[in-house]
Amino acid sequence: MxxxxxxxxxxxxxxxxxxxxxxxxxxxxxxxxxxxxxxxxxxxxxxxxxxxxxxxxxxxxxxxxxxxxxxxxxxxxxxxxxxxxxxxxxxxxxxxxxxxxxxxxxxxxxxxxxxxxxxxxxxxxxxxxxxxxxxxxxxxxxxxxxxxxxxxxxxxxxxxxxxxxxxxxxGGYRRWSIVLWLLLSVVGIAATVGSAGALLFDRPWPVSSPGWSFVVALLMIFVAAPLWGRQWAASLIAAVGALWLVPAAAVTSLAWVVYRVLEWTARTVGLR
Structure with missing residues (x-):
């Protein structure tokens, strides 16, 4: 170059x-x-x-x-x-x-x-x-x-x-494809975590068997991948990562909210 x-x-x-x-x-x-x-x-x-x-x-x-x-x-x-x-x-x-x-x-x-x-x-x-x-x-x-x-x-x-x-x-159809992917991801993550928990702890599962639900939830990762177009590989990584990144991020976000509330309380009572 x-x-x-x-x-x-x-x-x-x-x-x-x-x-x-x-x-x-x-x-x-x-x-x-x-x-x-x-x-x-x-x-x-x-x-x-x-x-x-x-x-x-x-x-x-x-x-x-x-x-x-x-x-x-x-x-x-x-x-x-x-x-x-x-x-x-x-x-x-x-x-x-x-x-x-x-x-x-x-x-x-x-x-x-x-x-x-x-x-x-x-x-x-x-x-x-x-x-x-x-x-x-x-x-x-x-x-x-x-x-x-x-x-x-x-x-x-x-x-x-x-x-x-x-x-x-x-924007356009690309944005709507991401919205659809996010909706499918929420359903897939919930089904994956729930069915995995039912399998591990031998709990009842409301839809079919937890084993089949777990397999279907994992297959949804590949079914939804084309919604990302040429970047379909990013969809697979995002879906797999979301299984453990989203719960951890939710806990971290909750801790941040608690911290902000405590800081607000300290300011309210006049602490500097």
Missing amino acids: GETTSSVTRWAPWRVAPASGFEVDDPTGRGSVGVVQINERQFVVLNTFRYSDEVVENDLLTKLVRGGMEEPEARAAIDKARTFVPREDNPTDLASVPRFMRWFEDSYGRHSLAALIHDELITDTVNSGALGSDTLSDRFFREMMRTSGVPWLKRWIMWSAVALRTRWVA
């Missing part, structure tokens, strides 16, 4: 994951990425950095050309997509991990630079990022996490989360 260096640029491997493919413009040569906190939730990144991995870039090139881009245009798009240039108007909250999911993954880690690039590729207007495809940008995010050493299941769950957002923001 084309170079974006200048005479004063000094690229160094990202010190957090030197073999990740990420290179940082760091005059010290240490590969450090500096950030400045500008308010309670947002930061400004100080360094330019880029992602370089020939296999991943060639995969992107192939998909863009198949999608109708001329090769020079596709190479320019990839060069722009893989490079993060700090600006005053692009503050970040790092990875946008909901508070109730921070037990699973922090907003920073080996995925940090991949998340920053992904945020630049996903704009308020559908498919208007450098790659011209939010779906492809999501895939790029997953591949950057892979080479950065994010474990398989974790990166696929994080990919399924951004893929869910992509289909929702696209």
Whole structure:
């Protein structure tokens, strides 16, 4: 791919994951990425950095050309997509991990630079990022996490989360397909947990036998997958992950609500 260096640029491997493919413009040569906190939730990144991995870039090139881009245009798009240039108007909250999911993954880690690039590729207007495809940008995010050493299941769950957002923001039938998938997921999770509990504790089950209900609930995961279109694999990961992520997130959310109530009580009685 084309170079974006200048005479004063000094690229160094990202010190957090030197073999990740990420290179940082760091005059010290240490590969450090500096950030400045500008308010309670947002930061400004100080360094330019880029992602370089020939296999991943060639995969992107192939998909863009198949999608109708001329090769020079596709190479320019990839060069722009893989490079993060700090600006005053692009503050970040790092990875946008909901508070109730921070037990699973922090907003920073080996995925940090991949998340920053992904945020630049996903704009308020559908498919208007450098790659011209939010779906492809999501895939790029997953591949950057892979080479950065994010474990398989974790990166696929994080990919399924951004893929869910992509289909929702696209609107139209894609949004309605997600609504239907969510409804089926609620039924499936309830049936899976309930029938599994009935099997384990030898309790009565109101619909057929708990064994058959358990099998049917698991099959619903595959039946509902096409509702995600080309990102059907994200549907499978999301469905399997939801079986244990949703209950844990619900407990975490309840604990957060209790904490907020206690803080409100403390303020009400004048405690500082």
